[in-house]
Amino acid sequence: MILLRQLLGDVLRRLRVRQGRTLREVSTLARVSLGYLSEVERGQKEASSELLASICGALGVPLSQVLREVSDQFALAELQAAPVLADVPEHERLPLTETVPGSISDSVFPDVKDMVAA
Numbered sequence: 045m046i047l048l049r050q051l052l053g054d055v056l057r058r059l060r061v062r063q064g065r066t067l068r069e070v071s072t073l074a075r076v077s078l079g080y081l082s083e084v085e086r087g088q089k090e091a092s093s094e095l096l097a098s099i100c101g102a103l104g105v106p107l108s109q110v111l112r113e114v115s116d117q118f119a120l121a122e123l124q125a126a127p128v129l130a131d132v133p134e135h136e137r138l139p140l141t142e143t144v145p146g147s148i149s150d151s152v153f154p155d156v157k158d159m160v161a162a
Contacts, residue, residue, distance in 0.1 A: 046118060046121045046122065046125070047087060048114070048118065049084075049087045049088075049089070049090050049091070050087030051087075051114050051117045051118055051121070052084075052087070052091065052096075052110070052114050053084055053085045053086055053087040053088075054085075054087070054117070055110055055113045055114050055117065056084065056085050056099060056103070056110065057085040059103050059105055059110070060085075060103060063103065063104075065103070067081055067082055067085070070099065070102045070103060071102075073101075073102035074095075074098040074099045074101065074102035075098060076095060076098060076099065081099065084099070096110070
């Protein structure tokens with residue numbers, strides 16, 4: 045089973061390492077204990093929205109960017125597990141797009157600009 049907390053921890057760790065920052069540095073800036081941040085990065089703890097915002101602030105990355113990357117990783121993991129869907133009755137499946145395999149149609153997820161205009 046795909047766990048959201050594990051994917052979130054992986055994304056946060058990758059961002060921190062890519063920036064060349066230590067757990068101690070980020071935990072100090074985020075005002076969270078070193079141990080707790082470590083557990084979040086390892087996917088052992090569920091981080092609250094407040095804590096996520098604080099960690100993202102310490103990393104200098106918008107929370108929306110982190111959540112987008114987590115969403116992308118989650119989608120990839122679901123696609124890799126797609127054979128499991130063969131066991132789901134046809135009437136219970138969500139409709140798939142008939143465009144490029146693996147793409148999501150604009151009708152399912154409209155552009156943000158369309159939502160703002162509404």
